[in-house]
Amino acid sequence: MERINTQTRFDELMRRVRACRICRDCPRYGGPLPHEPRPVLQAGRGARICIASQAPGNKAHQKGLPFYDPSGVRLREWLDVTETEFYDPERFAIIPMGFCFPGYDAKGGDLPPRRECAETWHEELFAALPDLELILVIGQYSQRYHLPERHRRKTLTATVANWRDILEEDRHPAVLPMPHPSWRNNAWLRRNPWFGEELLPELQRRVRRLIS
Template identity: 55%
Template sequence: MAPVWERVAACRLCAPRFAATATRHGPRPVVWFQPGARLLIASQAPGARAHESGIPFRDPSGERLREWMAVSEEEFYDKSRIAIVPMGFCFPGYDAAGSDIPPPAVCAQTWRNEAMGALPDIELTLVVGGTAQAWHLGRGAVTERVRNWRDHAPAVFALPHPSWRNTAWLKKNPWFAAEVLPALRARVREVLDA
């Protein structure tokens, strides 16, 4: 049997679902993990730019996430060090109003456990956004999970999504930059430099 990352890359399970969206796109799984990685970014789903490029977080959200982590673009995209495994491997599309559609649950139900099993060396997981947090940490509010980051550290950090849409959240919650980011950056360095 082919490795899980190759089978995910070939998945077309959601073709009818994506064809019915306002974007009418086909599946294009964005697969960015391999065994040996020590840091996992558990995210939501690729955006439209990642769908086009085949590279996760190749957008302003990725720039903000790399800034939060204090890593270079080269480090961020080194699959031997950092795995990026979203809850949905494909861009879910937009609805008729132009809003993001949540990642289809069937993707995580089909692939998540096997993908996680292919990453036995993970020492730090960054759980980015509400959908990923619900899967990894259970139900709860994003702000409270992020505020209570010490409950899961040093193995897990819950983070808000780095989207520009969350700029107001960041301004409303200055403790995130003051408390969480320094601890996150120190832990990222510890894991990547070991």
């Protein structure tokens, strides 16, 4: 009975998150969104891995599915998982810093994640995921939230390069910093071959163990 009640409470939490309209009705940062809010996230109570990303892009917003774009294809390649495995909420929770597509800036890039989401929902969401063993923190906004100050460096590259010390620290769940899988980061990947040669094999080994 308790297990049923716990699942019911979790389902209700996810329903409330997906119905959230805080940034439309009471905008605190940067005014309202340029479109109707559509929170895009994924989570099941049994998830053992969390992808803590930045915010959904426009394609993910239109589809209502996280990482529904070329960056999602690359991320699944990095994880060495199938699309079916990736979109299984009992394997992967996907909890971005901002749940809605934030719109574009003057240069055509995505705006920063809305701050209302993390302030309102993150503590309750992560408390409702007791089986998490690994959090992949993608991008600077996520790293500032999930990493203690002692592990954050002046640049994203320096933070990710410190991945061994961060991953091996005695904390639960373990945390692994990563760059964004955007194709705009191709030059970064070429300049930092250690990411593919050293970090990704360790990531894939851990992911396969946790989702098998």
